[in-house]
Amino acid sequence: MAWLSPASLAGRTTLILLAGLLVFHFGSVWLLERGVHGAMEEGREIQAAEHISAATRVIGALPEAMREAAARAFSSADFAVTWQPAAPTGTLDEAALAQLRDRLVRRAPVLAGLRIGHGPAAPGEARPIQGGVPLPDGGWIAFTATGLELAAVPAHASLASLSAMALGIVLASLLVVRWITNPLRRLAGAAEDFGRGASPVPLPEDGPREVRDAARTFNAMQARIHRLVADRTQALAAVSHDLRTPIQRLRLRAGFLEDAEAQRAIDADLDEMEGMVEATLAYLRGEAESEAPRQADLAAILVTLCDAAADAGAAVTYAGPDRVPIRLRPLVMKRALANLIDNAVKHGGGARVFLEDAPAAATVRIEDDGPGIPEAALETVFEPFQRLDASRNRGSGGTGLGLAIARQAVRGHGGTIQLANRPEGGLVATLRLPKTGSIGEGDLT
Structure with a gap:
């Protein structure tokens, strides 16, 4: 039974496509057969209307002595016609057959006085249709027909069949694509996490x-x-x-x-x-081997860093809410934010720190009034050991790892960090830390 579950992706795709297309093909054939069956029944209905109207015109034009013989001539195995001088007996105005009566009258207006109802049925057979049409002289043309109670015919059966097949192909294709891409999406997610x-x-x-x-x-x-x-x-x-x-x-x-x-x-x-x-x-x-993520107050971390910098004589201010709870690694994030604040103080003469709290994410902006950096270098400065200052003096050039460590920490928390030159001068670093999602134990390693 290995052929029922091929090992290759191509084999499974072919098997599912064939199975889906076969199922929907049989469904479309069934719809087509229903349409053909309806067309055949419509033909029988038209034939019955013409049969009754012809009998009514011919028999009504004959003398009474000849009418019974003419009625027998109009009779067949499944359509019996008789002439009666009075109205036929039985219930001939059944509401259940009102639609059939209307369709017959619409096909032959001469049957305007038509009355129909169900007759008695033989054991194991469907109930026949009995009816009568009045003649101008007071007589009646009575008939008994089998197989005349017809349902409304579905229109455009072929179009419905083709539409069903097209819909089936679309559904089968969606199923196959979803089935194929599920492991690929899993692989892409694992690659992104590992990256x-x-x-x-x-x-x-x-x-x-x-x-x-x-x-x-x-x-x-x-x-x-x-x-x-x-x-x-x-x-x-x-x-x-x-x-x-x-x-x-x-x-x-x-x-x-x-x-x-x-x-x-x-x-x-x-x-x-x-x-x-x-x-x-x-x-x-990444300073993450010994620190697990936990709920921490981002506002408290920023206030602590700003106060420490201000105590050291730097022009650093904080503006934002007093408390912003968020799940992160406090020591890792504190080092990243400290690097950014220190960078603003060292190269911009001071730092203004802003914190915005939103339901989906917390946003930190660190601004300075320094000279800014060239637009072409806004991204490259995040690379390890990249420094705009060619000097290797730690007081000016640094090690070239501060921004790289900051981006590593922020990305490890599922966030983003960007640098931009302010129109009025200086640089702004924008961090966005999402509040949803989880941080793996090794995300920052």
């Missing part, structure tokens, strides 16, 4: 052969990448640990120098070396 820095989450290796192969390849790829990043981070951490010993020895030896100016210069260089190592490790690790 944001999430820890590897193996995809289920099931479904058609092509999907299994793609999932298996993706799982192996993200495992290799994660292992490569982990090995690199571990190697750099080891180097950082080993560098601390010679740095401390150099610092100790610098303390014995008699030249105070040289001593200060060496200490500054050593501080810069330590800062670069720590910043690099912070960027590679």
Whole structure:
């Protein structure tokens, strides 16, 4: 029975398309047959109307002595005609047959006085139709017909059949496309999460052969990448640990120098070396290995950072709500915001921090009055070790990792960060942190 469930994506697609098209084809054929059947019944109805009207005209024009013989001549196996000098007996004005009477009169106006009703039925057979048409001299043409109680005929049966087939093809195509794209959407979502820095989450290796192969390849790829990043981070951490010993020895030896100016210069260089190592490790690790996401107050984080900067003598102000609860990693986000505020103070002479709270997201704007940056560099400055200031002096150029760490942290929270030059001068950094969705335990690694 393997042919009922092909392993390949192409085989399954073909099987579903064929099954769907066959089902809807049989449905359209059924509709067509219904239309043909209705057309046949319509023909019988027209024939009955013409039969009764012809009998009425011919028999009404004959003498009474000849009318009974003429009525027998108009009779057939399923349509008996008789002449009666008085109205036929029985219930001949049934409401259930009003539509049939109207259709017969419409097809033959000479039947304007037609009265019809049901007659007695033989065991196992349908009830016949009995009726009568009055003649001008008072006589009646009575008839008994079988199979004359007809339903309304569906119009445009062929068009309905074609429409049903087209609708079936559309529905089958939608089903196939949805079935095919479900594993692809799952793969795309996993790739997007992993691209944001999430820890590897193996995809289920099931479904058609092509999907299994793609999932298996993706799982192996993200495992290799994660292992490569982990090995690199571990190697750099080891180097950082080993560098601390010679740095401390150099610092100790610098303390014995008699030249105070040289001593200060060496200490500054050593501080810069330590800062670069720590910043690099912070960027590679994302500072997320030991911190889990939790509910925190974004407004309190910003107020703390602004107060600390103001206490240090910087012109930093905050404007916004007193409390904005949001799920995030407080230490990671605090470092990202601190980098942006420090950047505004260092290059713009101060910072104005604004926080806006909305049901879907929280938005942070950090403005300064500095010279701004070239439009072409608004995106490239987020790349690691990219600095507009060519100087390697930590007081001006920095390590080139502050904005990269900030973007890494914001993206890890599912948010966005953008830089723009203000029309009145200066730079504005805009962060948007969504309140919906979840943050994985490894999103920032």
